[in-house]
Amino acid sequence: MQKKILIIDDDIGLCELLSEYLVSEGFLVDTVQDGARGAERAMTEDYSFVVLDVMLPGLNGFEVLSRIRRSSNVAVVMLTARGEEVDRIVGLEMGADDYLPKPFNPRELVARLRAVQRRMQQEPQGGDAAPARLCVGDVELDFGTRTVRASGEPVELTSLEFSVLEALARSAGRVLSREELTRQALGRPFNAFDRSIDVHVSSIRKKLGPLPGGMERIKSVRGIGYLYSHSAQPH
Template sequence: MPHILMIDDDTELCQLVAEYLAMDGFSLQAVHNGKQGLLAAQQGQQDLVLLDVMLPGLDGLSLLKALRQQRYCPVMMLTARGDDIDRILGLELGADDYLAKPFNPRELVARIKAILRRVELIQQDNSTSSPILSVNGVELNKHNRQVSCQQQLLTLTATEFQLLELLMLRHGELVSKEELSKSVLGRHLQQYDRSLDMHISNIRKKLAHCSEQDKIQTLRGSGYLFLSGPA
């Protein structure tokens, strides 16, 4: 039974989500304070964290930043509708996805399942192909989920890892935003959803720490291309 940790000070919402997730075979632990939520998340007993931005004790963005410095755990941010800044900051700090309140419980379940599928795919051994991808100075190991650039280890979220893997597998080829969104995020590309762009931006920033070359090219309105070699 997948275990979800929900950190949100809205007790009624937590109860509603717990009841809805139970129907899909999930268990949920609710914590209503940011500092207590961070302690619970650090224990590592959950498969995914639902994290509200506005929290007493410690806000959600500060909590996410502290958590990412210690361990990786899939995190979905819960933001107020229209709070684009919070969504962007959350993705920059390493959130795997976000969902605006108020939300449809069915969409919440679908998003949770999509994230957990991404993590499961990463963790599975791929017996039909080499576990190592090496393209243009970047090496990606599918077995231990490690990525290195010019021999420097990088820390990626599950979403970033899978996006990079797909782009590297198709290096030298344009991959459309729609394909990336469906294959990795598990949903059709939406007009005002910037999460895909933010994930790619995060990957670029991490690669930039060890290479002056921008290894991912953007074709505006079309998609992204991972360069096969130096331009």
């Protein structure tokens, strides 16, 4: 089945360029140049991906993302101005699945979309014998529905946050480097200037809260990466 993409960007030339390239890669593409209309379409129509520019007239990209996240977990890749790290961090914190700094090669966008798609479709390895769920302390990951519960309560994570948590949970009890975490969860090589993993871990911490005893469940290991402190128990 072809994947539908909604591009929300006021640059008509860029929309045409991306549309032509994405269609050639097998995607179905719609474009909108207005933030409010883009948010409405993203929330009411069945899209697999939204490509969202930060710098939109009127309703900016962050406001559009906020509206989308109120009712939809559609995968969102944000387009940010090169060098504007704060935009990337804010977008990720608000629930974007990934970002690309402008200008970019359309092939890179397709690579990011494919990586998000793989994360969303990822199934446990090992065939029929693979566990459908993974419990790490009071946290339970359901791979069939890609949902998470903490102490029995549902926790809303983005697709990318789920992948980051999954990688940490599968390696619970040992340190996972930023390089490993980036490769496993984001599906791309690690870049020392990319703070995406740190932002996602921070967001996951906030959403899950501390351990029942009050200790932090995901520990930072200075200069290396992160450690999930509980042992994993497959179900």
